[in-house]
Amino acid sequence: MDTSRRKKKPKILVIMPAYNEEKAIGKTLKEIRAKAPFIEDIVIIDDGSKDRTAEIASSQNARVVRLPINLGIGGAVQTGFKYAMLNGYDIALQIDADMQHDPSYARSIIKPIVEGKADISIGSRYFNGGHTEMPRVRNIGIRYFSWLTSKIVGHSVTDCSSGYRALNSKAFRFFSKNYPVDFPDAEALVIAHKAGLRIAEVNAPFRKRKRGRSSLRSLKLLYYPLKETFAILVLLTRRVNRIE
Amino acid sequence: MSNALTLSAILGIVVIIWILFLYRRGKLRENYALFWLLISFTITVISTFQDILVWANTLLQASSTTYVVLSSFIFLLIVVSIYYSVKISELTEQNKKLAQAMALIQVYTKEQNRDKEKKKRMKRIIDQVVQEH
Numbered sequence: 001m002d003t004s005r006r007k008k009k010p011k012i013l014v015i016m017p018a019y020n021e022e023k024a025i026g027k028t029l030k031e032i033r034a035k036a037p038f039i040e041d042i043v044i045i046d047d048g049s050k051d052r053t054a055e056i057a058s059s060q061n062a063r064v065v066r067l068p069i070n071l072g073i074g075g076a077v078q079t080g081f082k083y084a085m086l087n088g089y090d091i092a093l094q095i096d097a098d099m100q101h102d103p104s105y106a107r108s109i110i111k112p113i114v115e116g117k118a119d120i121s122i123g124s125r126y127f128n129g130g131h132t133e134m135p136r137v138r139n140i141g142i143r144y145f146s147w148l149t150s151k152i153v154g155h156s157v158t159d160c161s162s163g164y165r166a167l168n169s170k171a172f173r174f175f176s177k178n179y180p181v182d183f184p185d186a187e188a189l190v191i192a193h194k195a196g197l198r199i200a201e202v203n204a205p206f207r208k209r210k211r212g213r214s215s216l217r218s219l220k221l222l223y224y225p226l227k228e229t230f231a232i233l234v235l236l237t238r239r240v241n242r243i244e
Numbered sequence: 245m246s247n248a249l250t251l252s253a254i255l256g257i258v259v260i261i262w263i264l265f266l267y268r269r270g271k272l273r274e275n276y277a278l279f280w281l282l283i284s285f286t287i288t289v290i291s292t293f294q295d296i297l298v299w300a301n302t303l304l305q306a307s308s309t310t311y312v313v314l315s316s317f318i319f320l321l322i323v324v325s326i327y328y329s330v331k332i333s334e335l336t337e338q339n340k341k342l343a344q345a346m347a348l349i350q351v352y353t354k355e356q357n358r359d360k361e362k363k364k365r366m367k368r369i370i371d372q373v374v375q376e377h
Binding site for chain 2: 064065066067069071075078083086131181
């Protein structure tokens with residue numbers, strides 16, 4: 001076989017935002033290394049944790065970026081994109097630290113990116129009619145935003161709030177400059193669509209949360225739909241430079 | 245001059261003194277100090293010179309000059325609140341960028357230091373091997 005014609009192996013980075021995840025982070029890292037050995041590096045974005053998240057991650061040879069203050073999920077993920085951009089990675093795979101995302105699906109999430117079919121690939125828990133165990137209010141919220149996002153991007157997006165997603169360098173370079181701060185998932189897809197990035201979805205059932213609590217609780221559960229709807233509608237009127 | 249207007253004129257002067265005090269102690273930046281001085285000076289002037297209020301009263305067809313003063317204050321407070329919301333948003337964004345930059349620089353420096361350590365260790369090993377031969 002002609003080696004010069006063989007495709008270069010993409011350099012893949014896992015971006016894992018974490019806040020007070022000392023109980024789960026070690027197991028998550030071990031599981032990623034075991035189930036997704038094709039991943040080159042893992043970077044933990046420690047979002048100002050008060051526990052031993054960073055120490056545990058460092059002891060397991062993960063790269064750790066420690067934010068001096070808590071920026072929230074949007075700011076943490078964006079830091080990961082900046083890290084990926086500065087260190088010349090080809091693909092960034094975003095995974096939660098709480099073990100809800102099964103690394104066995106990493107390869108299938110990355111596949112549309114490697115094949116050049118999409119710039120952003122989302123691991124969806126609802127793909128092909130999949131179901132999840134979560135509070136009904138939250139389920140309704142995700143369905144509503146997925147419906148809204150689908151209408152805007154012009155094709156079906158079943159799980160716009162999934163934080164299990166892969167991006168090529170074009171997408172994470174763009175997001176390193178433009179990324180929403182609060183509850184960014186749906187809004188980020190709308191910005192990406194406006195910038196001309198292609199979005200794909202693949203099946204990736206989530207596991208039940210074993211530890212920690214969702215960032216969407218109590219009053220935030222009321223604030224989130226209002227803020228997100230407002231942000232998305234305003235975003236439609238905003239000019240976003242298209243990526244060539 | 246009604247009691248309400250006298251009170252607002254006094255309050256205006258108190259705020260002017262307070263702002264000057266804060267500025268002198270370095271607790272307020274000059275742009276904010278000037279902004280508040282302008283507002284408190286305006287409050288003092290319109291509360292002292294009733295002719296301005298009578299003119300505004302006629303213009304707005306309000307039933308009392310006190311209403312004019314009150315609604316002006318409310319309007320002013322809304323403008324000030326919006327101004328500070330914009331400022332806070334700007335500062336939050338700057339804060340986020342600084343925190344991200346700081347965290348990334350820390351990692352970079354750490355990795356550089358690790359590389360230097362590696363090089364030093366390698367040099368030591370090479371020196372040792374050279375000495376042994």
